[in-house]
Amino acid sequence: MALRRSAMQSGPVKAASDPSTSRGATRQQVDNAVRSGMLTGRFIPGKAVTIRGLAAELGVSPMPVREVLQRLAAENALEVKPNGRVQVPDMTPARFDEVLRARTLLEPELAELALPHLTSRDAKDLQSIDNDIDERLTSGDAEAYMRLNHAFHFRIYRASGSKVLLPLTDSLWLQFAPFMRTVYGRVGTASLEDRHKEAIRAIERQDAPALRAAIAADIADGMGLLGKEILSDASGG
Amino acid sequence: MALRRSAMQSGPVKAASDPSTSRGATRQQVDNAVRSGMLTGRFIPGKAVTIRGLAAELGVSPMPVREVLQRLAAENALEVKPNGRVQVPDMTPARFDEVLRARTLLEPELAELALPHLTSRDAKDLQSIDNDIDERLTSGDAEAYMRLNHAFHFRIYRASGSKVLLPLTDSLWLQFAPFMRTVYGRVGTASLEDRHKEAIRAIERQDAPALRAAIAADIADGMGLLGKEILSDASGG
């Protein structure tokens, strides 16, 4: 990807009158870059992420990068090693089991909370996203699949207006996404199944138990493939 | 509390040979101070927390304070307002309901995970903590009660060795603690009941369903009082 280099000049080249530099704009930019990078496999589990390296890559000073990394570490998306280095944590069987369990507990709840706020328009949008997913699955584009699957789930969850369960779930996705990316890159996405259509039908009928069941089954299906991999390979470092 | 002022002198008074200044010691100190401050009602919901103020109070530069505040904000323990100010978020009925639901889902799970690792020695320790709690309840010391109640629960949960559910639960406690503190300061702790003794007995008998039930009931009892308050008063600003 193309990188901004303007701020790397010799002097403090500050864009004083740039209207886009509102409060915390740089940090937001770095945060977005790192988060989307995590979800698309930009960072490899076990490989160290350096503050200065990331700062140079994004064309900013190490300062906002530091704060963003601290934030991500607080969400358990990154791990701060005793020497201060930060990296994507390795997936372990125990950790994987916990993520699966937490998702199974929280996400059906979140979906049920969201259900009353989901209109037929939302169902249409979800239908559209799911169609894209089906195309990507057959074409084997793992990165696009992950982005769309994330979009599908959080399109539902965000409608809940949740301020507690939603951030917790966000943290969970950030934790398993890098591992998921590794596995999909190795075994492909062809064998993936999901319960998105069942979820959409449940939303159309405003059927809470059915929606809960669909979300729970979707999680079990999607993570099942990963579970088999981790048992046979232990995160494949 | 007594404060270090050495670093506030005119020059950069760096303790070069101090063995306690290992990697990230200052940030750890700030983090501990702020976290324990949150749990003991040092910060008031709605009142802004200033970086420079906290830094001066702790005798450090604004730098580590910034990072700690970002971390706490990422855990939803603090709220970053659009202008950059950070404060303890107000409790709302919807938010409270979500915290209660999340606790009810996660903590019994955590307790069950921990159960196999809990020995009779742990049961003894828990017994001791619970005795202290009973004393504090009658004497009405809200701050001590909160610290001990936290110690009781996390003595159990920490034994699970969890790397996922435990941090999530940590975040939840940080979110309701300041509100809890406010309510207890107003209505006292005399009317509080808990199910700690049932939990201890379940641990001694290694009875997982009983432990789950005790934890769930304890959460319901403890939060029930708060729930009534928030309905009648809406966080009492």
Next chain:
DNA sequence: CGTGCCATTTTGTGATCACAAAATGATTTC
């Protein structure tokens, strides 16, 4: 006496600097 306006101060943000610990690579030694 109340209200709008402006100067002052406070505060968050991003950048840069200095320093120590850790990682890295070359060199020496057995």
Next chain:
DNA sequence: GAAATCATTTTGTGATCACAAAATGGCACG
């Protein structure tokens, strides 16, 4: 030739600086 040692470089951390936005307080005006 392999392993240990040491100099070099890289990296994280804490501090300070500069600047703009926001909060604050005083002042003039109605």
